[in-house]
Amino acid sequence: xxxxxxxxxxxxxxxxxxxxxxxxxxxxxxxxxxxxxxxxxxxxxxxxxxxxxxxxxxxxxxxxxxxxxxxxxxxxxxxxxxxxxxxxxxxxxxxxxxxxxxxxxxxxxxxxxxxxxxxxxxxxxxxxxxxxxxxxxxxxxxxxxxxxxxxxxxxxxxxxxxxxxxxxxxxxxxxxxxxxxxxxxxxxxxxxxxxxxxxxxxxxxxxxxxxxx
Amino acid sequence: xxxxxxxxxxxxxxxxxxxxxxxxxxxxxxxxxxxxxxxxxxxxxxxxxxxxxxxxxxxxxxxxxxxxxxxxxxxxxxxxxxxxxxxxxxxxxxxxxxxxxxxxxxxxxxxxxxxxxxxxxxxxxxxxxxxxxxxxxxxxxxxxxxxxxxxxxxxxxxxxxxxxxxxxxxxxxxxxxxxxxxxxxxxxxxxxxxxxxxxxxxxxxxxxxxxxx
DNA sequence: TAGATTGTTAATCGATTAACAATC
DNA sequence: TAGATTGTTAATCGATTAACAATC
Numbered sequence: 470x471x472x473x474x475x476x477x478x479x480x481x482x483x484x485x486x487x488x489x490x491x492x493x494x495x496x497x498x499x500x501x502x503x504x505x506x507x508x509x510x511x512x513x514x515x516x517x518x519x520x521x522x523x524x525x526x527x528x529x530x531x532x533x534x535x536x537x538x539x540x541x542x543x544x545x546x547x548x549x550x551x552x553x554x555x556x557x558x559x560x561x562x563x564x565x566x567x568x569x570x571x572x573x574x575x576x577x578x579x580x581x582x583x584x585x586x587x588x589x590x591x592x593x594x595x596x597x598x599x600x601x602x603x604x605x606x607x608x609x610x611x612x613x614x615x616x617x618x619x620x621x622x623x624x625x626x627x628x629x630x631x632x633x634x635x636x637x638x639x640x641x642x643x644x645x646x647x648x649x650x651x652x653x654x655x656x657x658x659x660x661x662x663x664x665x666x667x668x669x670x671x672x673x674x675x676x677x678x679x680x681x682x
Numbered sequence: 683x684x685x686x687x688x689x690x691x692x693x694x695x696x697x698x699x700x701x702x703x704x705x706x707x708x709x710x711x712x713x714x715x716x717x718x719x720x721x722x723x724x725x726x727x728x729x730x731x732x733x734x735x736x737x738x739x740x741x742x743x744x745x746x747x748x749x750x751x752x753x754x755x756x757x758x759x760x761x762x763x764x765x766x767x768x769x770x771x772x773x774x775x776x777x778x779x780x781x782x783x784x785x786x787x788x789x790x791x792x793x794x795x796x797x798x799x800x801x802x803x804x805x806x807x808x809x810x811x812x813x814x815x816x817x818x819x820x821x822x823x824x825x826x827x828x829x830x831x832x833x834x835x836x837x838x839x840x841x842x843x844x845x846x847x848x849x850x851x852x853x854x855x856x857x858x859x860x861x862x863x864x865x866x867x868x869x870x871x872x873x874x875x876x877x878x879x880x881x882x883x884x885x886x887x888x889x890x891x892x893x894x895x
Numbered sequence: 896t897a898g899a900t901t902g903t904t905a906a907t908c909g910a911t912t913a914a915c916a917a918t919c
Numbered sequence: 920t921a922g923a924t925t926g927t928t929a930a931t932c933g934a935t936t937a938a939c940a941a942t943c
Contacts, residue, residue: 482934484889488882492864506900514866518900519936526902534901535943552888558895559884570783571880576864580881581888618895621884645887647880651705651789653727661890663883667784667860668793669701670876671772671834674858675765675794676697677874682771682831695910719924731924732912739926747925748919 479527486524487547489514491580494544506537553581558617560643562634563625564589564597564604567649571623572599582621586613590630607637614641623647624654635662692740699737700760702727707757708793719750766794771830773856775847776838777802777810777817780862784836785812795834799826803843820850827854836860837867848875 493513497505507518507525514521525531525543528550532538548554559582561571572584587599590607597604605613613619622643624634631650638646645661648654651669656662706726710718720731720738727734738744738756741763745751761767772795774784785797800812803820810817818826826832835856837847844863851859858874861867864882869875 480934485882485886487889488879488885489866491885492879492882493866496865508900517936519938520934522900522902523935530902532901533943534941535899537900550889551885552891552893553885555893557884557888557893566783566786570779573779574880576881580885582881582884620891620894621887623880644891645884647883647887652709653702653706661887663887665878665880665883666701666705667787667836667878668789668795669698669705670860670878671770671790671795671858672701672704672764672766672793673698674834674860674874674876675770676700676763678765678833678857680765680768680770681833693910721924730912732914733910735924735926736911743926745925746919747917748923750924 483524483527484551486516486520487551489516490521490524491544491547491551491553494540494547495580497540498544502540504537505540505543507532509537548581551581555581557582557621558585558619559583560585560610560614560617560619560622560638561587561625562589562607562610562622562638563627563649564591564594564599565625568625569599571625572602585617585619588613610637611641614638614643619643621645621647623649625649628652696737696740697764699729699733700764702729703734703737704757704760704764704766704793707753707760710753711757715753717750718753718756720745722750761794764794768794770795770834771798771832772796773798773823773827773830773832773835773851774800774838775802775820775823775835775851776840776862777804777807777812778838781838782812784838785815798830798832801826823850824854827851827856832856834858834860836862838862841865 493510507521510521511518531543531546561568561584564587568587572587577583587602587604588607588610589595589604594604595606620643622638624631624646626634628650631648631652632654635646635654635656639656639660647663649665651666654662706723720734723734724731744756744759774781774797777800781800785800790796799818800815801818801820801823802808807817808819833856835851837844837859839847841863844861844865845867848859848867848869852869852873860876862878864879
C-alpha cells in the first residue's frame with residue numbers, strides 16, 4: 470500500500486489530546502491573550518510541556534523559539550487538523566431527557582457541530598418540538614441521514630436498543646458514533662465509536678475514596 | 683511513609699478499565715450467564731484476554747483454570763474493589779437541561795450512586811421540583827453536603843462558573859468531582875476529578891473522517 | 896546580547912502481549 | 920484423561936520525559 474509522505478501514522482492517544490489543547494486555547498482566546506508557551510499550557514492542563522511540544526511536532530512547527538505559540542494561529546491549525554474548521558451536521562437518536570439535553574446543548578456549534586435531526590421510536594414523542602427540531606420516527610432515519618449528509622451521530626437510547634440503533638446508523642452511512650448507552654457496541658472496521666459513561670468515571674473515582682457513611 | 687502489604691500501587695489505567703469490565707459483567711448477568719472467560723470478555727470489549735487477566739491479577743485470583751470466571755462472583759469482587767458495593771449520595775450543581783437530565787437519569791442507582799440534592803443560583807430555578815428533588819440555592823450547598831455526607835458531586839454549570847463551583851464543593855468536603863463543563867479545573871491534591879466533554883470525543887473522531895459536504 | 900522557548904533526540908519508564916506451566 | 924483456561928513471567932512495544940542545540 471502506498472503511503473503519503475506527510476501522513477505518518479500518528480498515535481491515537483495524541484489525537485485524543487488535541488481537543489484538550491483546543492479547549493485550553495479557546496479559554497486563552499476568551500482571555501484575550503496573544504501568545505502562550507508549552508509550559509503555560511502544560512501547567513493549566515496538568516500535562517508536561519515536553520509532551521505538548523512532542524504532540525504538536527507530529528503535525529508541524531507551530532511555535533517560535535523564545536516567544537512560544539501564537540494562540541489564534543495554533544488554534545486554527547489544530548482546528549484544521551481535527552477537521553473542525555467547519556460544521557458537522559449530527560443526528561441524535563433518542564428523545565428522552567438525555568436526547569433532549571443534547572439537542573438543547575449550546576456547546577456544539579462553537580466547536581464545530583450542529584444537531585440537525587432527532588429520532589425516537591415512541592409515538593408519544595414523535596412530532597414533539599425540541600429546540601426547533603421535530604422528533605422524527607425511526608422509519609425516517611435512513612432518508613434523513615442521507616438528505617443531510619450526516620456522518621456523525623449520538624446514541625441516547627436505553628442500552629437494550631443501542632446496538633440495533635448503531636447498526637441502523639451505520640447502514641444509513643454514519644461513520645462516527647458517540648454512544649451514551651453503557652454498552653460496548655460492535656460496528657464495522659472504519660466506523661469510529663466513542664463512549665460516554667458517567668458512571669464509569671464515578672466508579673473510577675470511588676476506588677480512591679473511603680466512604681464516610 | 684508506611685505502606686500496607688496488600689496495597690501495591692496499581693496503575694490508574696488499570697483502575698479505569700475495571701468499570702468497563704463491570705459494565706460487561708452486568709450484561710452477562712442480564713443474559714443469565716453463569717461463567718465467562720478472559721477470552722470472551724476481551725472479544726466483547728475489544729481488549730486482549732491477556733490484558734484482562736493481567737488487570738485482574740493485581741487484585742487477586744478470581745478465576746479457575748479450565749472454566750474461567752464465575753460471573754456473579756467476579757462482579758461482586760470488582761464492585762468491592764471499586765467501592766460501589768454501596769450507594770454513594772451525590773450532589774448535582776446546575777439545574778439547566780443537563781443538570782435536569784442527570785437528576786432524572788435512572789442509570790445511577792443500579793450502579794452505586796444516587797442524586798440526593800441539586801443546586802442552582804438562578805432564582806427562577808430555585809424551588810423547582812426535579813424528579814422529586816427541590817432545586818436549592820447555592821447558599822445551601824455547604825450545609826446540605828455536610829448533612830448528607832456527600833463526597834461525590836457533578837458540575838453541570840456554564841464553564842465560566844465551573845472553577846468557582848468546584849472550589850465551593852471542595853470547601854464543603856467533596857472529594858470527587860465529575861465535571862461536565864469544558865474546562866480543566868484546579869483542585870487540591872487528593873481530590874479526584876474526571877471530565878465529560880462530548881465535543882472532545884466528537885473532535886477526536888472527526889480527525890479520522892473525510893467531510894462529505 | 897541575554898533570556899526564553901522551541902523542536903528533536905536519546906534515555907527512561909510503563910504498559911501490553913506472547914507464551915506457558917499449573918491445574919481445573 | 921484431554922481440553923480449556925488461568926495467573927504469571929519475560930519480551931516487546933510504545934509513550935513519556937529529560938536534555939539540549941538551535942534560534943527567536
